[in-house]
Amino acid sequence: MADVETEAAGPVSTAQLYRTMLLIRRFEETVIELVNTNEIPGTTHEYIGEEAVAAGVCAALTEEDVITSTHRGHGHCIAKGADVSRMMAELMAKSTGLNHGRGGSMHVADFSVGMLGANGIVGAGVPFALGAAWAKREAGNRSIAVPFFGDGTMAQGILSECLNIASLWSLPVVFVCENNRYAVSLRLEDSLAGNIADHARAYGIRADVADGMDASDVYHRMTELASYVRAGNGPGFLQCDTYRYGGHHTAESSLKLTYRTPDEVAEWRDRDPIEALGKLLDNDTAQRTAGEVDDVMSDAVAFARQSPEPASESALDFAYADDRVHARGEEC
């Protein structure tokens, strides 16, 4: 049995891309169940339907490269190589979580694999990528930084500021815009004048557009842009046209919002990125992968369930890196 190669496979195989996407999908499906049973507190923002973007982009990155993420960060975290069990423990608020239960879904981070964190404020993490990229270049590193953000973020002032600075200072950054066409209920055409890629080009930044439902296309274009940026040509911008099958977050279904039709969702379901790539694999590989992913997931849930919650006395921990500074508690 051989892996089926596609034009865009390169050093990362179709099977690897498929596995990453399937793992993200199963992770998110599991998360929805756990949110519904209240084992995961709060609400989460599912990446279902968008898997090709995280998988394709991160497959083109090295361990030295760093990413910053959004409120919809589970896919980025998995694709960048985070420990899935510790991710699940984090979402379940356990002390064994990646953030020791302090961050949850919206702040999940794994600095050991260059995932500098999901962020609850739209666009706020984008400048971190610029600063990290600059610092690494100053240190003689050829790594790049990749801020992920959505179509809605294009309207945030901070994003324009970052495009400007990245271009002016020729920073080794690839901006990745996950265009899923909606910012909660706001359609792209009601959110942004002009089109996404042209906004980047207005700052002199090379912008490419990928089919965000095709992991090979995303991977291929990201690889090219990453090489371009590593060679010192300045920043790049990758618009990935994708779609989220779920609501903005898990709570949306109870709100009965009507900003999109079931027909539209069905149309995009027909373009499921995992099914599409799966067609290029032989049955054995697909089944074996499904089995592996199921094992990873059941281990993750078991690990998270068995893990303890953080101790109450530790509520003020990590507030300051310097342990001579104490957060105000009740004593003073």
Added chain:
Amino acid sequence: MPRVRYMQALAEALADEMESDESVFVLGEDVRQSLRRVTYGLVDRFGTDRVLDTPLSEQAFTGFATGAALAGRRPVVEFQIPSLVYVAFDQIVNQAQKLSLMTGGQARVPVTYLVPGSGARRGLAGQHSDHPYSLLTHAGVCTVVPAMPDDAYGLFRAAIQHNDPVAVFAPAAVLGVRQELDELPTGVRLGKGRVHRSGHDVTVVAVGHLVHDALAVASELSERVSVEVFDPRTLMPFDWEGLITSVSKTQRLIVVDDTNRSAGLAGDIVATVTEHVTLRSKPQRVTRLDVAVPFSPKLESVVVPRRASILAAIERSVA
């Protein structure tokens, strides 16, 4: 002994830190030309890759500093005017300050925010006369407000060396203060207050430039009242032990602070101290009035704390 000017002490602190630690760099608006004079000469000495002039993008360059800090550098961000802290507020209090806790300690953000010329300066009007230090203190950001040149030097260096975000507010009214100093201090720690004048009748806690006003009033009253002047120097972490020791001795408390009264710093100081010490007279607060500073210098002087109100507060306290 040479007389060192406060502004010069700030500038030397930054230069000395940049000299001793390659990871330190400064960014902000007009820092190469050094409009605010703290960064004067640094670009010639250390080069353009350690002194960055930023576009007018406070949110982005504050976030940029956070990213650089996460990647191992020690940024010093200069906010040319105090109000720019408002523009960058999310990036300071909701991002940089919270990252360590939210990431369970994975993130470390050793960034320093410098506000040279904080507060009112006669005629700069509503948007150029604030001291945002109380807002940052309230949000848990380590914050220092040095009143003297030696503290400006020592605390600015300590702030840069500190591994958490630290905001350094250099009040406009003290930039020209001169102090006789043999040498500039090293090894100053955050979180320790300083008694500038010992006394036993009343403790006056004064912040920033008001230390000098408190000392002047104390001198004026010295025949009748023995005033102890306590300068917290660091607002977060505050030297509660030092202040409580002082007030346990005098049993009278006055807080003089040039920020707003409502939900304010002075209120926190009074509450915290009185939780630990029984006073022999009512505590007094001398604060700003809760309005935008009016342009008219005459009106400005009504809105900000002044010596007459400090004196009146002391008299009420010992009456």
